[in-house]
Amino acid sequence: MNILYFLIGCSVLLALIFLMAFFWAMKNGQNDDTYTPGVRILFDDDLPEKHEK
């Protein structure tokens, strides 16, 4: 059962990595604007020559 020490160590380490990743994302401002990127991704990259209606 001593393997538990190792496994718990692993799980805590993994959780810590995720926490750090979250902090990094916060610092990068990824959560500052949660609305605009969702709209932005829907735009087409290339432009049609002229839009006719």
Added chain:
Amino acid sequence: MNNLSTQAEPDALTLCYHCGNECDEEQYHFEDKNFCCIGCQSVYKILSENQLCNYYAYNNTPGKTQDEASSHYDYLDEPKIAASLLDYADDSISIITLYIPAIHCSSCLWLLEHLYKINASIVNSRIDFLKKQVVITFKNKEMSLRELVIMLSSIGYEPLISLQDVVKEQNKVSDRDLIKKIAVAGFCFGNVMLLSFPEYFGLATFEQQFKSFFGWLNLVFALPVVIYSGRDYFISAWKNLRNKVLNLDFPLSLGIAIMFIRSLYEIVSGTGAGFVDTLCGLVFFLLIGKWVQQRTYHHLSFERDYRSYFPVAVTLINEEGEKPIPMDELKVGDRILIRNNEVIPADTILMKGDAVIDFSFVTGESAPVQKVLGEVVYAGGRQINQAIELEVIKPVSQSYLTSLWNNEAFEKKKKKKIDTFSDTVSRYFSIVLLIVAFGSAGYWMFSDTAKAWQSFTAVLIIACPCALALSSPFTLSAVLSIFDKNKFYLKNTAVVEQLARINTLVFDKTGTITAPEGFRISFEGDLSYEDQCLISSVARNSGHPLSRELVKWMKISEYFPVSEYQEIPGKGIQGMVNNKLVKIGSASFLNIKSEKKDTGTVYIQIADHYAGYFSFRQKWRNGLKELFATLGAKLNMHLLSGDQDSEKEFLIPSFPWEENMHFKQSPQNKLDYIQKLQQDKNKVMMLGDGLNDAGALKQSDLGIAVTDNINNFSPGCDAILDGAGFEKLPQFIHQAKDAVKVIHMSFGISLTYNVVGLYFAVQGLLSPLFAAILMPLSTVTIISFTSIATHLFARKNKLI
């Protein structure tokens, strides 16, 4: 479109391709598309030349009408002013964040992020949609800040640059710190739960070796929760204690501390498992409650004052010519130039030019005022004629308008804290809690010392008012989001409780109870059908709002050609129709004696013969009479107006409290009036719209700014109400009262939980498992109860 169909069906709507407004008869055509004005058409031209017509593909008619004359941006070339606006600048590039009120749909987003296609000097532009801000990086060698702003204005996205820097003030506010604390608490909470479960399910004999390992690991996780995440509770409790105030943070921090100490003791001594999971859960839930409460509206500002109405710079005239200078360098004796549509920043004397000034923002009086040379012109007015020259007689900060902000109502604004229900309860709660804790400790002290320590700590742990602390935030934030859906935006959650206490309502007139568009038009005099055609023919040449309204109201489809048409700004219009000279305008324009002194009157003269006058009165908002009747049944009603009392007779039928109706009120009068009402122990809610109400809004217990476009300027206030939600005012008040009821009920529920827990705690019988179940259970009960009850009440009040 041919003439036949226009005549047969004059109301057939042709919508502007750019802004969706109804096009008048004289349409602007370009590439088979109709535009309502030259502004819209030129925006389309720019976009189509740069192949940006996708703008119109994402939304129909995404633009805004281009009717406002753009201001002058010469001051942006002044290095000092530019430097204060830029976020960053080096030898090659500059970065600026601009606030653009016109941002409203995905097309705006698309266009503003493709600015580089219009001008290659723009490196990058990013929008923050909810804040309506755009961050633009541009090459400062190739493009100046002024050129950038002019380009933005030319495509219909004029940035708002004012003395009060909205952008920088908004960006100061950040809840990143709190989210970090929640993340840490959540991380520790999850891990501690994982490590606590084996203990609860029971460990076999051969697994006992893990017991202390798990315990120590739990302690390690508890450290950041107490020291980092829970820090604010200790600080706040300590500060309040020093000010001799007992708030809810005191029992909370006491609970956290005791839980940690007892867990530390049990784990180190090996006598138990401690309460680490309860501790982490508690802090985690508390912080979430705090976060819910701190929700803000990024696109609204509740703290605006006169500075956000004033421009950053003003044009100074000296020996060397015209030169823009920053507003704070303006001195007494300076001579300044105010162009059409610019705001007068200080009290001045008119030196040169024809001053026709719109003081609606300051006085609430909607009609422009004419000034003669040598007359004093107060700050805050907007010139609506050709450029004028003025001499400054008082510094900006001491003018008639701004002196309102020196009033003590603004001095003490930081201290204006709303006394919430939870503040009141927690005072008693803390005292009772301490009595119970010491009582049970004292009881056991004589028989069993160990039990005395156990029961003392158990009481403080179990009575930790987690559910109590969450009742208010969750209820009030649910109310906030319900109000928000009905276009009523509150500054913070405490305003809801304040709204429930209101017993006196004070309304401003113009802009608050009047609708933004449309007039009640009536004519005094005699007009033949031919005369009407003549008037309509002349009036349709004019772009003046009153002329447009008049044409719409007369509904004449026959037109005659007009020659020698002339428009004299601020006075009137004239033209020759069917060989008759038709003059429409003010009394002085027609050289007659005016019959009425109020300015919503337009006189008519046909072929030197006086025909009568039209009076334009603003329309009341929909359902105003019913609204007053409903509100008046329960609350004291007052009405204050900066206008003349010419509307009084029209108001009496819907507003029967004549003695509470006051006209010609200056901003200071309004403030004093509110103060007087408060001295009689009234809780006053003020509804106003302009700068002239700013003092009254501040002084009142609850100031609501009513606006028809929430992106427009609104003075400092506690809440912003969109004109569309004005009719729902009684429902809002009712919902606020119901919310307070919900809080009372959920306090009852959480106190029941506390009493049950205390029953075991005073006997020293509290097990970690019991605490670990009771705490989350009570929390979940409270969160679900408050949100369900609030929504049920909202349905009853017809708000959802």
